[in-house]
Structures are given as C-alpha cells and as structure tokens.
Amino acid sequence: MTETTRPLETAADPQGLRRIVIDPVSRVEGHGKVTLLLGDDNRIQQVRLHIVEFRGFEQFIVGRPYWEVPVMVQRLCGICPVSHHLAATKALDRVVGGWPVPEAADKIRRLMHHGQIVQSHALHFFHLSSPDLLFGFDAAVAQRNIVGVAMAHPEAARQGVMLRKFGQEVIRITAGKRVHGTGSVPGGMNRAVDAAERDTLRAQLPQVLAWAEAAVDLAERLHTGLPQNLVGFAETPAAMMSLVGPGGAMEFYDGTLRVREADGRVAVDGFEDQRYRELIGESVKPWTYMKFPYRLTLGPDAGWYRVGPLARLQNCDFIPTPRAEARRQAFVAAHGGRPVHSVLATHWARMIELLHGVEVVADLLDDPAILGGPLLATGERQRSGVGIIEAPRGTLIHEYEVGDDDLVTRCNLIVSTTHNNQAMNEAVRSVALQYLDGQTITEPLLNHIEVAIRAYDPCLSCATHALGQMPLAVTLRNARGEVLDHVHRSSRGDTVRGTRPHSAEAAQ
Amino acid sequence: MSSQVAPLLVFGWGNPSRGDDALGPLLVEQLAGLAQMSSGRLECLTDFQLQVEHALDLVGRERVLFVDAGVDLQTPFAVSTVKPAPNAGFTTHALAPEALLQVYSDLERAEPPPCTLLAIRAQRFELGEAPGEQALADLALALVWAMAWAGLTEEMLT
Numbered sequence: 303m304t305e306t307t308r309p310l311e312t313a314a315d316p317q318g319l320r321r322i323v324i325d326p327v328s329r330v331e332g333h334g335k336v337t338l339l340l341g342d343d344n345r346i347q348q349v350r351l352h353i354v355e356f357r358g359f360e361q362f363i364v365g366r367p368y369w370e371v372p373v374m375v376q377r378l379c380g381i382c383p384v385s386h387h388l389a390a391t392k393a394l395d396r397v398v399g400g401w402p403v404p405e406a407a408d409k410i411r412r413l414m415h416h417g418q419i420v421q422s423h424a425l426h427f428f429h430l431s432s433p434d435l436l437f438g439f440d441a442a443v444a445q446r447n448i449v450g451v452a453m454a455h456p457e458a459a460r461q462g463v464m465l466r467k468f469g470q471e472v473i474r475i476t477a478g479k480r481v482h483g484t485g486s487v488p489g490g491m492n493r494a495v496d497a498a499e500r501d502t503l504r505a506q507l508p509q510v511l512a513w514a515e516a517a518v519d520l521a522e523r524l525h526t527g528l529p530q531n532l533v534g535f536a537e538t539p540a541a542m543m544s545l546v547g548p549g550g551a552m553e554f555y556d557g558t559l560r561v562r563e564a565d566g567r568v569a570v571d572g573f574e575d576q577r578y579r580e581l582i583g584e585s586v587k588p589w590t591y592m593k594f595p596y597r598l599t600l601g602p603d604a605g606w607y608r609v610g611p612l613a614r615l616q617n618c619d620f621i622p623t624p625r626a627e628a629r630r631q632a633f634v635a636a637h638g639g640r641p642v643h644s645v646l647a648t649h650w651a652r653m654i655e656l657l658h659g660v661e662v663v664a665d666l667l668d669d670p671a672i673l674g675g676p677l678l679a680t681g682e683r684q685r686s687g688v689g690i691i692e693a694p695r696g697t698l699i700h701e702y703e704v705g706d707d708d709l710v711t712r713c714n715l716i717v718s719t720t721h722n723n724q725a726m727n728e729a730v731r732s733v734a735l736q737y738l739d740g741q742t743i744t745e746p747l748l749n750h751i752e753v754a755i756r757a758y759d760p761c762l763s764c765a766t767h768a769l770g771q772m773p774l775a776v777t778l779r780n781a782r783g784e785v786l787d788h789v790h791r792s793s794r795g796d797t798v799r800g801t802r803p804h805s806a807e808a809a810q
Numbered sequence: 811m812s813s814q815v816a817p818l819l820v821f822g823w824g825n826p827s828r829g830d831d832a833l834g835p836l837l838v839e840q841l842a843g844l845a846q847m848s849s850g851r852l853e854c855l856t857d858f859q860l861q862v863e864h865a866l867d868l869v870g871r872e873r874v875l876f877v878d879a880g881v882d883l884q885t886p887f888a889v890s891t892v893k894p895a896p897n898a899g900f901t902t903h904a905l906a907p908e909a910l911l912q913v914y915s916d917l918e919r920a921e922p923p924p925c926t927l928l929a930i931r932a933q934r935f936e937l938g939e940a941p942g943e944q945a946l947a948d949l950a951l952a953l954v955w956a957m958a959w960a961g962l963t964e965e966m967l968t
Contacts, residue, residue, distance in 0.1 A: 359937070362827075362937055362938045374827070377825055377826060377827035377828075381858075381859075383858070421863075425861065425862065428862075429862055453916055456916055456917070456919075459913070459916065459917065460917050462862070463862050463863055463865065463866065463913070463917060466861070466862060466863045467863040467866055470863055480855070480857065481856065481857050481858060482826070
C-alpha cells in the first residue's frame with residue numbers, strides 16, 4: 303500500500319491554525335468527522351473527512367466456517383445487509399464450485415437485490431436528502447428531516463415510506479425473513495418464492511411503478527429548480543467505476559467492471575470481476591484508518607474514482623428497462639450530453655435507479671422461474687473467490703480464501719463508501735473553499751458540507767444504535783489543541799454549548 | 811391489514827453481533843417463544859434499526875412496546891411513555907421512537923397507539939462480542955416486566 307497526500311489535505315504548517323471539528327456528520331450512518339484547520343487570516347489551510355470505519359470486519363470473519371459468512375456479514379451493516387449477503391454468496395459460489403448458479407437461483411437473487419436497491423434508495427432520498435432539497439440547506443434542523451417532509455409534503459413522504467416497504471417485502475419473500483435472511487447460500491438459494499406472496503406483490507406493482515415515476519419527477523424537479531448558485535455545488539470531476547452488463551447495460555448484480563474517465567471516455571471495459579486486484583489498489587494515509595482505493599495504472603494520487611448512482615448512470619450505455627432508460631436519456635439531454643459531476647445530481651440519478659429497480663422487480667415477479675426448479679449448483683472446490691455487486695451506494699467487493707478445513711483464512715472487503723473516500727474528501731474541500739473560508743462557522747454553513755457528504759449516502763457500518771448515542775459535536779480548537787468552543791447536539795436535536803468534547807475527538 | 815394484526819406489538823432493535831446492542835432483539839426473541847401461547851394477541855418483530863416503514867407496523871395495534879439497549883442507565887431497565895416528537899433530531903439513517911410516532915401521525919393522520927419504550931441497560935458494543943453478564947442479568951429482569959406488559963405469566967417461563 304502507498305501513503306499519499308493531496309492539496310489542502312495536509313497543511314504546510316499546522317502550527318498556528320484553528321481547528322474546527324464536526325463529529326459526527328449528521329444523518330450519515332456511523333461516525334464521520336470533518337476537520338477544518340483555519341489560519342489566523344481565517345483562510346482554510348487543511349480539510350479532511352475522517353470516517354471512523356470499524357477495522358475489525360475482516361478479522362470478525364476470518365476463522366469462521368465459510369457457510370456461516372453470508373449470514374454473518376449481514377450484521378456488518380444495518381442499512382444494506384442484503385448487499386453483503388449477496389456479495390458474500392457470490393464470492394463463495396466460486397469456492398464451492400457452484401458458479402454459475404441455476405437460473406432460478408440467479409433470478410431470485412436478482413429479485414432480492416433489486417428489492418434492496420428500491421428500499422435503500424427510497425430511504426435515502428425521502429428520509430435523508432429530500433429535506434435539504436425541499437427546504438433548502440439553510441432551513442432549521444428541526445425541519446430538515448423526514449418528519450419535516452411528512453408535515454409539509456405528506457404525500458411525498460407517504461410514497462417514500464410505501465416504496466421502502468415494498469422493497470422490504472421483496473427482500474422478505476426472497477430471503478425468508480425481514481432481517482437476517484438466509485435465502486442465498488454458496489451455490490444458489492435454499493428457497494424459492496411462494497406463489498401467493500409473489501401475487502400479493504404483483505398486485506401492488508401498478509401503484510408502486512407510479513410512485514417510482516413520481517419520485518423521479520420530484521428529484522428532477524428539485525434538481526432543475528436549484529438556485530443558480532447551487533447548480534455546481536460540490537462539483538467534483540472524477541472517473542467513474544461500476545459493473546456493466548452485456549452491451550454496456552446498467553447492471554447491479556453481475557457483470558464486468560468498467561471505468562470511465564471524468565471527461566466521458568471509457569478507460570477500462572470488460573474487466574473480469576475475479577481479477578479486480580489487477581485494476582484496483584488500496585492506499586493508506588497517516589491521518590485516517592480508512593483506505594483509499596485507486597486505479598493501479600494511475601497510482602494513488604491520480605487514480606481515485608467515484609462509484610454509486612451518478613457513476614453508474616453515466617458509465618452504462620443504456621438502462622435495459624424502458625421507463626428508466628427514457629429517464630436516463632432525459633438526464634443526459636438536460637446536461638447537454640456532457641459528463642455530470644455535481645454531487646446534487648446524484649439524487650436524480652438515484653431515483654432513476656429506483657425506477658429501474660421497480661421495473662426489474664416487476665419483470666422478475668412475472669417470471670415463473672422464481673417459483674422453483676433446481677436451486678443449487680456444485681462443482682470442483684476452489685480455494686478462493688471474489689463477489690462484486692453494485693450495492694445501493696456503489697460497487698461492493700467481497701473476497702475470501704477458504705482452507706481445506708472449510709474455515710475462512712483471508713477476507714478482503716471494499717465497501718462502496720471506501721471507494722468513494724477520496725471523492726467525498728474532494729467534495730468537502732470544494733464546499734469548504736466555496737462556503738467556509740474566512741467566514742463565521744454557522745450551522746447552515748456546516749450543513750453545506752453535510753449535504754455534500756450525504757449525496758454519497760455513506761454507510762459507515764460501524765454504528766450501534768442504542769438510545770443516547772449518535773450526538774453531533776462541533777469543536778473549535780487552536781493549534782495547541784486548546785478547545786476554543788464546543789457545541790454538542792444530541793440525538794434528540796437539543797443543542798448544548800460548553801460541554802467537553804469526547805476524548806477521542808482530538809486524536810487526528 | 812389493520813383488522814388482521816395482533817393487538818399487541820413488541821418491537822426490538824439492535825445488532826445481534828454487537829455485544830449489548832443485541833438486548834432488544836434478544837428480549838423480543840425470548841418473548842416470541844412465549845407469544846405462541848398468547849392466542850395471537852401478541853406479535854414480536856425485530857430489526858437492526860428503527861426505520862420509517864416501521865410506522866406501518868403500528869397500524870391497527872392497541873398497544874406497542876419498543877425495546878432497545880440504553881446507555882447511561884443507572885437501573886437494569888427503564889420504562890417511559892413515547893409520544894410523537896416533530897422536532898426530534900436525526901443523526902443516522904435510523905429514527906428515534908418519538909420520530910417514528912410522528913411519522914405515523916403524519917402518514918395516517920391519526921394518533922398512534924399507546925407506545926412504551928423499554929430501555930435495557932447496555933455498556934459494551936464490540937463487534938463479535940456476546941452481551942455481557944450484567945446485560946444478561948438486566949435482560950432477565952426486563953423480560954419479566956415485558957411479560958407483564960404483554961399479559962403473559964411467569965409460569966410460562968418454566
């Protein structure tokens with residue numbers, strides 16, 4: 303691994319600078335912390351996004367029987383457990399010699415996966431991001447949440463909840479349970495879809511499709527109605543990576559890797575998922591535990607890239623479902639066919655993906671293959687395997703090596719938020735330079751930074767959710783580490799001044 | 811939907827692989843075994859987190875009991891009434907119980923059913939760890955309280 307730094311990532315002379323810490327970033331899963339170091343002239347000298355990723359995941363898995371892994375990994379993340387479930391089983395399909403899995407298993411897994419895309423995208427847009435867009439970045443904190451949306455725009459809020467519920471039901475009928483599903487196993491599936499449950503969901507499809515179309519309408523309307531000064535908000539030109547399917551189709555479950563340069567040229571195409579280590583390296587930096595993936599051909603400084611909805615929508619050549627494809631073409635036309643790197647466009651892209659997810663679910667619910675047939679494949683045992691899927695937030699990589707005793711001997715996970723680590727840092731720097739340099743640090747200004755991070759929907763996986771946790775703390779320090787000011791916002795929304803910062807906060 | 815649901819709902823959340831964070835799901839799991847003897851009056855649900863769609867799980871209930879691990883508790887468990895709170899803060903994808911009730915009120919345009927929060931004392935949240943001995947002892951006490959809430963008898967435990 304390589305150690306690197308970038309402009310504004312490390313101040314030339316950190317001594318004599320004031321330090322402002324936002325910890326954690328509100329409405330981001332887990333713990334995130336933004337550190338801004340200001341000079342005496344109030345100009346920004348250093349900007350860093352710290353993501354407190356738990357580093358014990360791989361160690362948690364090593365030493366376990368491989369067949370336990372698809373269930374265990376769901377406990378890494380309370381937001382996208384299905385993505386880990388499927389990425390792990392895809393990797394372990396290779397280990398048991400069960401790849402490709404039978405047609406029925408493949409389609410049931412795809413159904414489960416697109417249910418996950420629908421429910422996750424609905425949650426993010428309606429719960430986390432639409433409040434910023436509906437009420438403005440400077441609106442009161444009490445309004446900028448799903449409760450505010452529900453009060454001011456009850457129909458939009460209801461549609462968001464119902465879309466989320468629909469996606470969860472798709473997961474339940476495929477995975478077997480609402481949570482901790484066990485449906486996907488190395489080599490295939492252990493259950494088919496019940497016809498009666500399938501019919502219940504099919505009956506909802508006309509309404510769900512209409513809601514999904516309305517969600518795209520809303521996202522498009524909000525984006526095209528942005529004030530001129532926000533059109534280029536947090537614009538971060540970046541290469542884009544994702545899986546694509548045959549012919550360059552948008553593909554969430556299985557395909558080859560494609561990388562498109564920031565200017566739109568395809569740089570890498572048809573790259574086999576099992577060889578991802580020949581495409582991607584992971585660098586480390588001295589100020590954060592989180593790794594920084596990069597393209598090996600360009601090196602850690604220039605090789606970073608973006609994953610997720612904005613990357614996928616522009617990386618593919620088409621979307622293989624008609625409604626979403628029409629929306630993609632409208633997205634491209636609205637931007638004059640030029641590559642789009644404004645992070646707020648991510649929300650529009652995300653809703654187009656949600657519509658695509660509903661369309662795929664509709665097609666699969668119509669397919670009799672999901673109701674039964676051979677579900678498991680076996681073959682020659684392999685020592686290792688890689689599973690790559692497009693999780694809601696972007697490309698997710700699971701890699702395992704398994705010993706003769708069936709125990710996992712090595713594990714490597716690269717989650718979507720890790721792929722986006724550098725892109726998020728760049729977005730924060732862009733916003734900080736535009737909005738915070740030389741100004742008083744107010745809550746609306748801080749929220750501009752949070753809005754940029756939220757567009758990536760980072761899921762940091764490490765959070766526990768016991769009552770009383772997850773505060774927001776803002777600390778102002780001078781270069782000697784002395785606390786000049788500290789504001790603590792509790793999970794209930796109360797703001798308290800004068801409390802002491804957490805002891806770990808200063809450790810960066 | 812509402813005419814078919816059990817009148818009592820116990821909903822616990824937490825990550826079963828994160829030490830004491832498992833207390834909510836564990837209590838619900840233990841209660842679910844006893845709920846089979848409750849003639850369909852009690853439904854038990856769990857999840858990693860409280861999410862917006864869980865507002866729909868409250869529809870048609872007479873009473874609801876939320877169960878979660880609670881930090882900074884001085885007693886084995888604490889019981890409180892939960893009311894809708896329109897100004898609850900949000901720091902993650904998950905909702906606070908008060909915010910969930912507010913979402914219910916706004917979506918259903920009705921008062922939510924009476925909701926109680928049972929918070930069980932929790933201290934450790936390490937990945938891969940089981941709940942601590944103190945947490946399990948507190949869980950046992952909380953379970954007795956939850957059984958009384960659900961109209962189940964202690965004899966069912968034996």
